[in-house]
Every structure is written in structure tokens, then in C-alpha cells.
Amino acid sequence: MASTTIQVRRETRDHLAELARERGVSIGQLVEALAAEQPTAAQRAERLAADREVVRRVIGVELTDEEFDQAPDVLGNIYRIAAEKVRAARGTAA
Template structure:
């Protein structure tokens, strides 16, 4: 496997090194793990469609675009520490 250099600022490099050490792995392994565990937008879209189809098939629930938008807003509010109204 050919190596590639990734340029990051020193603070980011140092943080990656600490994270790798805490996990008992190399920075290369940490970055490989991160890249493998982080879905692309296309993978997220496919996951959403599969979940929507599953809910419709197994639970008889039809999810609308409005339902999706409300759920997305609820997650944003939770992440920001804002109160969330019931969905």
C-alpha cells in the first residue's frame, strides 16, 4: 500500500496522536477507522431510505418529508441543548 501525506495544522496533528495513543493504535489506524466509520452523504441517504421503507413495511407508518424535517430540527435542538417539543 502506498502512503499519502495529509497536511494538518500542528494542533490537529497533536490531537490525533493523543486520540490514537489513548486507543493503543497508530495514527494511521485511527484515521483508517475514522474514515471507515463515517458515512458519506450517499450512504446516509440510502440508510434513511432503507429505514423509511422498513418503518412503512413493518410498522405501517408513512413518514413524510415534514416528519423528516421535524426530526432533523429536534436533533439539532438536542445537540444545542435547547428544549424539544414532542414530535
Template sequence: MADATIKVSPDTRDRLAALAAARGTTIGAQVALLVEQQPTQEQIAERVAEGRRLLREHFGMTLTDSELDRGPDLLQRIYDVAAADTRAKLAPRRSA
């Protein structure tokens, strides 16, 4: 694959050079590593979908996608649902 040239500020170039030198690599390899570590929007969407699938399959999460999308406190909501489900399963059964 042919190399390409990108324009960055001198400060950015110097920072990339320092990062590359500290890791014993080139600026090009450092840029490639930085890019590889950043997921695309499509990859993020795939990870979110897979995470939700696993939560539903393995942990019995019952929240819908729209419920998950609405709340900034997603993790707390998941904990609350899981705790409620666990309490319901562990609650002593009353005889009729």
C-alpha cells in the same frame, strides 16, 4: 496498499496523536477509524431509504417521501401518525 501523506495543522496532528496513543494505535489507524465511522452521502441516502421502507412495512407509516422531507419534526410526525392509527384500530365499533 501504499501509505499517503496528508497535511493537517499541528494542533490536529497533536490531537490525532493523543487519540491514537490513548487507544494504543497509530495516527494512521486512528484516521482510518475516523473515516470508517463517517458515512458517505450515498450511504446516508441508503440508510434513509431503508428506514422509510421499514417504517412503512412494519409500522404502517403512511407519510410520503416528500412529506417526510418537508418537516424538521419527522419523529414527532411519525409518532402522531402511529398514535392516530392505533386510536383508529382501538376505537370501539358502533353498531349500525
């Protein structure tokens, strides 16, 4: 496997080294794992298209991408409501 060198601030290197040590891996392995967790814009678009196809098949209705874009953000609303309930339970303001 070919490798390369990247330049980061000393503080960043030290932070990465500590994280790697805690996880029992090398800094290179840690960076690879972190990068693998972050999809590119193209990968996100591909996932969105695949997810929309699944929804179309499951509900049996052909929705256009524009219709998907105009639909309510149900998951976002659920996250918002849950966050509001957590803040209320803690007695903090929104």
C-alpha cells in the same frame, strides 16, 4: 495496502498522535476509524431510504418520500424536550 500522506497543522497532528496513543493505535488507524464513523452524503441517503422502507413494511402503509419529509420530527422533538429538562434540572437558561 497502499497509503498516502495528508498535510495537517502541527497542532492537529499532535492532537491526533495523543488520541492514537491513548487508544493504543497508530495515527493512520485512528484516522481510518474516525473516517469510518462519518458516513458520506450518499451513505446517509441510502440509510434513509432503507429506514423508510422498514417503516413502510412495519406500519403496512405506503408513504411517499414527500409525506415522510412533511411528517413531524418525532426524534428531534424528543431530543429537544430532553435537553430542556436537563437545562431545567441544572438551572440554566435555554
